[in-house]
Amino acid sequence: MRKQALIFDHDGTLVDSIDAVVFCTNQIIKEAGYAVAEPAEIRHGMAYATLERFTYHTGEKDPDVLKKMSRDFYVCMNEQGAGMVSLYPGIKKALDRLARDGFSIGLLTNNQGIFTRRVAAQLKYSYDMEIILGEDNVPAPKPDPRGLLQACAGLGAVPENCWYIGDGKPDFEVARNAGLKSALVTWGAHPKEELLKLGADRYFDTAPSMADFFTSPTIPS
Numbered sequence: 001m002r003k004q005a006l007i008f009d010h011d012g013t014l015v016d017s018i019d020a021v022v023f024c025t026n027q028i029i030k031e032a033g034y035a036v037a038e039p040a041e042i043r044h045g046m047a048y049a050t051l052e053r054f055t056y057h058t059g060e061k062d063p064d065v066l067k068k069m070s071r072d073f074y075v076c077m078n079e080q081g082a083g084m085v086s087l088y089p090g091i092k093k094a095l096d097r098l099a100r101d102g103f104s105i106g107l108l109t110n111n112q113g114i115f116t117r118r119v120a121a122q123l124k125y126s127y128d129m130e131i132i133l134g135e136d137n138v139p140a141p142k143p144d145p146r147g148l149l150q151a152c153a154g155l156g157a158v159p160e161n162c163w164y165i166g167d168g169k170p171d172f173e174v175a176r177n178a179g180l181k182s183a184l185v186t187w188g189a190h191p192k193e194e195l196l197k198l199g200a201d202r203y204f205d206t207a208p209s210m211a212d213f214f215t216s217p218t219i220p221s
Helices: 016-031 039-045 050-057 063-084 091-100 113-122 146-154 169-178 192-196 207-215
Strands: 005-008 104-109 130-134 160-166 181-185 202-204
Touching: 005 146, 016 039, 016 050, 016 063, 039 050, 039 063, 050 202, 063 113, 091 104, 091 130, 091 207, 104 146, 113 130, 160 169, 160 207, 169 181, 181 207, 192 202
Parallel strands: 005 104, 005 160, 104 130, 160 181, 181 202
Antiparallel strands: none
């Protein structure tokens, strides 16, 4: 039975944004008086929502300070980071193929919605997306299921007929919490061996193999 809808994570799944995130994260935490973080630590921190990520890197607990750091981070990302973001190999062709095959395609990210939509337009894959939701467009960030359920509803699909495709533990958890099937890609921010321990419904090593799976006439229900 063909799936009605495919909902994707953004960073680490569709786009490689690590250089932008490292640059802007370190700029903001340095301006706030904290020591800069190693790229590997920032990569690990990308599993968290933005406020939680700055707590992870700095230990800061004051919500007003964290909100300012998050706002400043997205100013940096929009002004300087957007030009550092690129699609992973084969993603554009895979999304085009899935859209042509009749899937409703959406995007849910813990990144800022405005920034994500800007990048989607800049990298010319926004027209494949029927809905793009960021952390500022949903009640709570992943792994809270409400944003993913909102995305399903926006695509006119019920959760059991949707897949969520991401690259990390929060993506697996939000799919499970919302009642969707989960797929994890192994080209993102997190090691494959770490992902395999989660027990997702499907794993993909390349974008073409992902498109092959979902467009196969024998895809399992």
